[in-house]
Amino acid sequence: MTTDDDGIIVDLAAIEAAAERLQGIARQTPLLESAALNELAGTRLLVKAEPLQLTGSFKFRGAYNCISQLDDDQRKRGVIAFSSGNHAQGVAAAARLLGTSAVIVMPDDAPAVKLAGTRAWGAEIIGYDRSDHDARETIAAEVSEARGLTMIRPFDDPRIIAGQGTLGRELMAQAEAVGVAPDFVLTPAGGGGLMSGVATAVKALAPDCTLVTAEPEGFDDTARSLAAGERQAVREGAESMCDALLAPQPGLLTFGYLRRLVSFGTVVSDGEAADAMRAVFQHLKLVVEPGGATAIAAVLSGKLDHGGKPVVAVASGGNVDPGLFARILNGEI
Amino acid sequence: MTTDDDGIIVDLAAIEAAAERLQGIARQTPLLESAALNELAGTRLLVKAEPLQLTGSFKFRGAYNCISQLDDDQRKRGVIAFSSGNHAQGVAAAARLLGTSAVIVMPDDAPAVKLAGTRAWGAEIIGYDRSDHDARETIAAEVSEARGLTMIRPFDDPRIIAGQGTLGRELMAQAEAVGVAPDFVLTPAGGGGLMSGVATAVKALAPDCTLVTAEPEGFDDTARSLAAGERQAVREGAESMCDALLAPQPGLLTFGYLRRLVSFGTVVSDGEAADAMRAVFQHLKLVVEPGGATAIAAVLSGKLDHGGKPVVAVASGGNVDPGLFARILNGEI
Numbered sequence: 001m002t003t004d005d006d007g008i009i010v011d012l013a014a015i016e017a018a019a020e021r022l023q024g025i026a027r028q029t030p031l032l033e034s035a036a037l038n039e040l041a042g043t044r045l046l047v048k049a050e051p052l053q054l055t056g057s058f059k060f061r062g063a064y065n066c067i068s069q070l071d072d073d074q075r076k077r078g079v080i081a082f083s084s085g086n087h088a089q090g091v092a093a094a095a096r097l098l099g100t101s102a103v104i105v106m107p108d109d110a111p112a113v114k115l116a117g118t119r120a121w122g123a124e125i126i127g128y129d130r131s132d133h134d135a136r137e138t139i140a141a142e143v144s145e146a147r148g149l150t151m152i153r154p155f156d157d158p159r160i161i162a163g164q165g166t167l168g169r170e171l172m173a174q175a176e177a178v179g180v181a182p183d184f185v186l187t188p189a190g191g192g193g194l195m196s197g198v199a200t201a202v203k204a205l206a207p208d209c210t211l212v213t214a215e216p217e218g219f220d221d222t223a224r225s226l227a228a229g230e231r232q233a234v235r236e237g238a239e240s241m242c243d244a245l246l247a248p249q250p251g252l253l254t255f256g257y258l259r260r261l262v263s264f265g266t267v268v269s270d271g272e273a274a275d276a277m278r279a280v281f282q283h284l285k286l287v288v289e290p291g292g293a294t295a296i297a298a299v300l301s302g303k304l305d306h307g308g309k310p311v312v313a314v315a316s317g318g319n320v321d322p323g324l325f326a327r328i329l330n331g332e333i
Numbered sequence: 334m335t336t337d338d339d340g341i342i343v344d345l346a347a348i349e350a351a352a353e354r355l356q357g358i359a360r361q362t363p364l365l366e367s368a369a370l371n372e373l374a375g376t377r378l379l380v381k382a383e384p385l386q387l388t389g390s391f392k393f394r395g396a397y398n399c400i401s402q403l404d405d406d407q408r409k410r411g412v413i414a415f416s417s418g419n420h421a422q423g424v425a426a427a428a429r430l431l432g433t434s435a436v437i438v439m440p441d442d443a444p445a446v447k448l449a450g451t452r453a454w455g456a457e458i459i460g461y462d463r464s465d466h467d468a469r470e471t472i473a474a475e476v477s478e479a480r481g482l483t484m485i486r487p488f489d490d491p492r493i494i495a496g497q498g499t500l501g502r503e504l505m506a507q508a509e510a511v512g513v514a515p516d517f518v519l520t521p522a523g524g525g526g527l528m529s530g531v532a533t534a535v536k537a538l539a540p541d542c543t544l545v546t547a548e549p550e551g552f553d554d555t556a557r558s559l560a561a562g563e564r565q566a567v568r569e570g571a572e573s574m575c576d577a578l579l580a581p582q583p584g585l586l587t588f589g590y591l592r593r594l595v596s597f598g599t600v601v602s603d604g605e606a607a608d609a610m611r612a613v614f615q616h617l618k619l620v621v622e623p624g625g626a627t628a629i630a631a632v633l634s635g636k637l638d639h640g641g642k643p644v645v646a647v648a649s650g651g652n653v654d655p656g657l658f659a660r661i662l663n664g665e666i
Contacts, residue, residue: 030363032385035426036453051618052365052382093368113615120369278655282446285384285651287618318618322611326659 009158010257012204015165015197018065022166025097026061029053031174031312034283041299044310046180048171049286051318055117057244057292058167058194058316059083059090059154065163066152067094075100080149082106082136085114086244086317087154092121103149105140111243111289111321133248155193156251165197171312172205182209183309186295188316189213189222189265191247192254198314199261212304213258213265214294214313216240216273221249222258223265231255241270241324241333244291244317266298273297274333280315281329289320342491343590345537348498348530351398355499358430359394362386364507364645367616374632377643379513381504382619384651388450390577390625391500391527391649392416392423392487398496399485400427408433413482415439415469418447419577419650420487425454436482438473444576444622444654466581488526489584498530504645505538515542516642519628521649522546522555522598524580525587531647532594545637546591546598547627547646549573549606554582555591556598564588574603574657574666577624577650599631606630607666613648614662622653 029052038044050058067079078101081091088104095102102123106115107130118125126143128135144151153160168185175182185202187195192213199211213222218238225232233249240246250258268276273290276297280288288296295313298304304311327333362385371377383391400412411434414424421437428435435456439448440463451458459476461468477484486493501518508515518535520528525546532544546555551571558565566582573579583591601609606623609630613621621629628646631637637644660666 027363030360030385036450039453049385052363056618117369120372281620281655281658285389285620287614287620322614322662325614326662329655329659329662 010161014162018162019166032284037283043308046312048314055089055093056319057086059086062160062163063090064094066159074150077148079152080144081152082140085110088118092118092123105136155191156253161197164194165201168198168201180310182312184210184311186212187314188294190245192250196254196257211262214298216242220267242291266303268297272301274328287318288315292317343495347495351495352499365617370616376641379645381647388422388426389652390419392419395493395496396423397427399492407483410481412485413477414485415473418443421451425451425456488524489586494530497527498534501531501534513643515645517543517644519545520647521627523578525583529587529590544595547631549575553600575624599636601630605634607661620651621648625650
């Protein structure tokens with residue numbers, strides 16, 4: 001690892017070290033392609049199928065990389081995290097596999113599939129009211145303090161960023177194996193942990209590749225932050241079905257990566273995310289959750305001006321409740 | 334290849350030759366596993382995720398292996414096939430990729446996603462009324478004769494069986510890579526082409542492994558044929574949502590393989606297939622069609638007495654209409 005003026009300490013070597021730790025534990029998820037989807041996209045569109053990852057999202061990569069580096073005393077006491085659901089499951093699974101315990105602070109209205117998944121990995125869940133913005137960090141800090149638990153942050157931690165970066169390294173190798181050097185790599189963005197890691201890997205391997213984030217309308221803090229050159233917050237009172245991407249603003253640490261490495265952000269409506277979910281259901285047979293579909297949606301909706309050049313879009317998670325998925329399949333959203 | 338008294342000519346060498354032809358063309362679909370699904374199964378259950386195959390089902394393997402062996406004159410004239418939809422898409426895609434043309438005879442009530450998929454690969458579709466049992470073979474034979482097209486049979490052809498066998502060879506290598514020597518391998522069964530190929534590969538590599546077919550209620554011709562030691566037909570007037578598995582009886586050629594290599598057949602209800610589709614949606618984020626879910630359903634419903642030993646179940650396809658999938662997610666089936 002190296003450090004620079006931004007305090008950034010994740011580089012390709014750190015990501016390779018994370019990949020070593022994840023070897024044989026995390027899945028190498030496939031890079032999927034379909035002729036019909038390419039036609040809809042107007043270019044060659046490769047989809048990194050991360051819903052097939054353990055716990056149904058990329059979050060397992062960072063969580064495992066982080067928890068595996070705790071010392072014996074920390075592991076004995078256990079870990080704590082706050083999350084709307086994907087980081088929750090990633091931390092719960094990593095904790096279980098590494099022989100420690102996890103407490104997760106989750107909003108009461110998190111998707112049932114995410115609550116059930118977190119519980120199934122043996123984590124203790126503490127609920128909170130999502131409308132009380134500060135509640136989760138306050139609760140998590142108090143419980144962490146009282147019980148001596150190590151906080152596993154959702155994105156602002158170099159070990160998390162390096163873990164998510166393994167996805168970027170992996171997709172570049174998989175694209176190369178099918179003869180594609182992508183001109184664009186897109187990922188969904190909430191707090192920015194996924195893109196920070198992915199962009200670090202991709203730019204190290206292909207400096208000319210353009211990195212682009214995708215967010216839901218109303219939660220376009222990353223796109224506006226990139227345009228402004230400084231961190232902006234989400235819009236007051238915004239709502240979206242993309243429950244995984246509702247972080248209030250880019251992280252302090254992650255924005256250092258995004259600002260340096262990412263060209264711009266795209267923004268899609270819930271309807272465009274639903275269109276992408278239906279297209280991926282039909283043409284790739286993959287279940288993608290709303291937030292996880294935003295990068296694909298940015299391509300299919302024409303928000304990305306790709307000029308016919310090959311694109312990799314990351315489908316970052318697939319934890320969606322069956323009732324919502326059914327409504328989307330029926331065209332109700 | 335070798336022949337024996339049954340006229341069987343597919344062996345592991347033929348399957349390896351097919352794998353060579355498919356190299357870099359067909360996808361190596363992942364073998365998925367989930368802790369929650371294992372818990373439901375009461376044992377270690379590995380799912381071969383063939384919905385992620387090109388055209389959304391295993392049928393592409395056999396079709397490509399077959400059409401790639403046609404001579405120049407045959408390829409110039411084109412091919413014809415009859416199919417309820419998965420073989421249709423497999424043949425259409427293989428024909429397109431190999432530079433020939435395809436005519437497909439399909440029932441008018443085939444799932445829309447299968448009709449659209451077949452059309453998208455550039456095939457010409459001729460419809461027929463499914464209730465007229467002999468219609469499809471008659472039409473296909475007439476058109477084949479009139480236009481000089483080569484018939485690509487859905488299962489009773491050694492080139493098709495060898496192609497499907499690549500799936501069995503692949504899943505055994507993938508299971509070994511994660512340290513599993515399966516005691517049972519299950520596949521759905523319609524005409525028996527998939528299991529003929531898979532059983533040939535699996536028995537060559539692991540002679541003690543038990544092969545088991547899975548069928549929907551009313552279409553249990555394979556289970557009854559195996560029990561009787563001779564081919565039996567489906568029950569009159571039976572109905573099932575498993576549209577891929579409605580072949581009237583095991584093939585003449587395929588039953589030679591099944592009789593020698595498969596221990597017995599299991600039978601599941603449409604409701605049990607729907608349960609399996611929901612479980613795979615939730616825990617593996619994979620879209621599986623009704624017929625494609627029967628092998629998983631046989632495990633999850635307790636129809637297979639696995640004794641806690643590891644099982645591989647093949648999810649053979651994912652071409653299901655969104656409206657039906659939504660009804661299943663909503664628990665209406």
